[in-house]
Amino acid sequence: MALTVTMPQLGESVTEGTIARWLKQPGDAVAKYESIAEVITDKVNAEIPAPADGVMSELIAPEGTVVPVGQPICSIDTAGAATEAAPEAAVPASAVPAAELQGAAVQEPAAVAAPVQRAQPEPAEAPGARAEAQSGAETAVGPIQDAFTEQATDAAAAEDASGGNGQSGGYHVTPAVRMLVREHGVDLAQITGSGIGGRITKKDVLEFVQRRDAGAGTSIPQRTPAEAPAPAPPRAMSPAPGPQPASSVVQAPAPASPSPTSFTGAGEGETVVPLTAVRKAIAEHMVRSRQTSPHAYVMVEVDMSAVWRIRDREKAAFEARHGVKLTFLPFVARAVVEALQRHPTLNASWSDAGIVVKRAINLGIAVALEDNLIVPVVRDADRLSITGLATTMADLGARARSNHLKLDEIQGGTFTLNNTGALGAVMTQAIINQPQAAIMTMDLVVKRPVVVGDAIAIRPIMNLGLSFDHRINDGLQATRFVTSVQKLLEGLDPAATLV
């Protein structure tokens, strides 16, 4: 059984992802939930898990390609996942000579990595050994791989034949569409699907044919999948009536690349650093955010004396009890969550139908990596105490750094908090993480002389900044929200203990 894996929906407004790296090659055994590819979308690196046990049979999308959500990226042969006891049965016998098959199948890594490691003399812990084991396996399964490739090609050819064009492989084509393709001689690659997962509907084909026939004589511009679907106003349908617009429609205004700046080559004294997929994704997101939301800013100074004292007193015991360091971050996060409950329009998104206020508070915490920016999300952050936030964020942060976040841990954020102080910044203006309403930055806590009453005192002061989408909130609401966070932090009882 060839199982086609498609580009998953990696976020609410995400319409495409870039294959950064294949973690499995054709012929590799994959276990269900095992990561098969690294995918990059706006700001995040995510790993795609295998939907079933099997053997990777074909990588449809090469590394570096941008694939729309719902389009196929690879196929996995699930027949290869038959019981370990009888690996021969797992392979289509007719396609492979028996001798080859047996030799290969014995060495074929089963769904788990263990058998491979067992076959190697080196200790499994050594990363090199693991890599060798894998490459060894690759060589060993060569014949099988060929067999699978052949099979996949056959399948694609069959679909091509029925689709009546050379490029329909990988499309989900209904009988009605197939009929129309045959009737009108349409190349499906030129049509952007408006159905679920980018499926090309009968209506899409009919509209395409109408446009084509209307403009007969003039050439049809070749459309890439990244391009917006043709304007089809009545098709703004989502499966359930709801304020969230269908992503396939949202995609429309997003340019495929941040700017069409052309560049002919490095001049004297210049070096061109090639763009990584992550760099491109970040660039696209930043440009889009700036173009989408009119940013406005507000900043207040927060007297962190109370937080400072609590933290000073509790940090040793906290680390001993929970195994994570107690920083200022969970205090601020807790205050942000409480303030969001009081000011729900900051926990919202813009839509043409109205401002979509989110009931759940999913707090994104920006994590800076050397070559990437990741915003893992603390789901239902309003249900967590300061301690709960501290441990959850520490866990997410650690896994963000080791690239082990799961997809749903980087999706669905409703508000983002950025601990810019951790890097030493004292004043920051962040760019909103779309489609959220605002992003908050907490800068470095600095001891400063401040006037208290009529005396000068030394107090730990933190700049707290907010960049907000002025379409959704005005300065009034934004400032109220920020001062709410400020008052919550300043009003903490310095004698309070953490549970």
Place this chain on the structure above:
Amino acid sequence: MCMRNRVTGVAEKTYIEAIRDGIREEMQRDDRVMILGEDVGAKGGVFGVTEGLQKEFGEARVLDSPLAESLIVGVAIGAAMNGLRPIAEIQFQDFIMPAVDQIISEAAKMRYRSNGDWGVPMVLRSPFGGGVHGALYHSQSIEAIFAHIPGLRVVVPSTPYDAKGMIISALRDPDPVMYFEHKRCYRAIKGEVPDGEYTVPLDRARVVREGTDIAVFSYGMMVHSSLEAVDRLAADGFSCEVVDLRSLRPIDREAIVASASKCGKVLIVQEANLAVSVASEVAAIISEECFDSLDAPVMRLGGPEIPAMPFSPPLEQFYLVTPNKVEAKLRELAAY
């Protein structure tokens, strides 16, 4: 589609008035037409369909029967075979079970068994369907049992116009006709009904609303729920064709194929549960005849596979196919 003759005027009437008008007029024209059933006489029927008819036509033609459904249908079969045109009323479709042997083993088979010499020109009328807090014994939709049986006609009008035209056609048909009335239609559904004589064919579906994107097949009260949902989708630019099947046996294959092929996406809506039902038959016809036109899986919406309609109002709502549920399903199909 509808043959009109000797129509003198048009008035807005309820579904129940339309049925009564059709029966009364046919009784005035044809002495052979008579009614029998529980409480159909003095009381005028449990819902009032036969109100005033006993007074007008006398006890011999509007007969209160004992509480014995097998007797009602058995007597009607005998009367029909001996030259009358009886209407047997079963008070609720739920109560039809004791008469099923008479209907399926006798009425349905008479013409075949007698090599065409005998027929059973009987009309069996019965209300069905839920949504009126009728609970387990007054809410069922078991039309599929009879739609399965060769030798029977099964019709379900959804509008006052069809209700009158089809009861007249049924009374003139030489074979047994199961005429099922959705009880929620009785007073909720109003429409223009011509005065005087006209008939509506017993084997033709009707396109109630023309559209291009999704074909919705339905019957009885569900036609109205579907229309409400379709109107909501129309606001978003989606054009749905609504087909009132009207006749469940024989079913109008031609109409089903035409609308399904035209739209490419199909939703079948019924109140009954789905397994082995009218919706199953419609879906089967479409898969046999419209395969090359389909642009989405054929979808069905019906009651859940549980034994009966519950009494508890929230559970009744859970069971019922409401316009909201139809809308959600249509949107799912539209987005496909």
